[in-house]
Amino acid sequence: MNDRLPLNFFLRDVLDVAPSLLGKLLVRQFDDGRIERYPITEVEAYRGTEDRACHASKGRTPRTEVMFQQGGTVYVYLIYGQYWLLNLVAGHEGDASAVLIRGIEGFPGPGRVGRELQLDRSFYGESLSDSPRIWVEDAKSVTEFKTSKRIGIEYAGEWAEKLWRYYL
Numbered sequence: 001m002n003d004r005l006p007l008n009f010f011l012r013d014v015l016d017v018a019p020s021l022l023g024k025l026l027v028r029q030f031d032d033g034r035i036e037r038y039p040i041t042e043v044e045a046y047r048g049t050e051d052r053a054c055h056a057s058k059g060r061t062p063r064t065e066v067m068f069q070q071g072g073t074v075y076v077y078l079i080y081g082q083y084w085l086l087n088l089v090a091g092h093e094g095d096a097s098a099v100l101i102r103g104i105e106g107f108p109g110p111g112r113v114g115r116e117l118q119l120d121r122s123f124y125g126e127s128l129s130d131s132p133r134i135w136v137e138d139a140k141s142v143t144e145f146k147t148s149k150r151i152g153i154e155y156a157g158e159w160a161e162k163l164w165r166y167y168l
Helices: 014-021 108-117 152-160
Strands: 026-030 035-047 074-079 082-088 097-104 135-136 146-148 163-168
Touching: 014 035, 014 082, 014 097, 082 108, 097 108, 097 163
Parallel strands: none
Antiparallel strands: 026 035, 026 135, 035 097, 035 163, 074 082, 082 097, 146 163
8 A cells, every 4th residue: 555645635734634644654764766655653743833832933944944835844943053943834835834744654753863864954845745765655544533732832832732642
């Protein structure tokens, strides 16, 4: 069942896309030609300019530009000067929403995900529909998962209370 998810999978509300990514296979073809498939185990939804925890809430900037494009693209950013975090843009053009991949099987935590996948700035804006090095494949749907508050966004006021973290 190793089929790349179609673009329309990502052209939905981020609150639908995020939980439906659980159990899907994040696929990475490395520079040496090796292909690895990782089940997605934990995600967080960030919902557009109104969500104070979302980078897009500060407006359109060179950093957030890709979030304003249609879903199905990669948004990566660097934290602590060493970890590239992987986000998958969701929704239609202008929605400015994305799903942070917080965990893949064997690699809990978004920093570990970025390190395992060997992410860097060059992934910014990459299309999940035709990238030769990163994409998401369909897998058996997950029907049971947990929700909680998103992590590390206490500054976001009422938005920090949203149960938009989904995990197995």
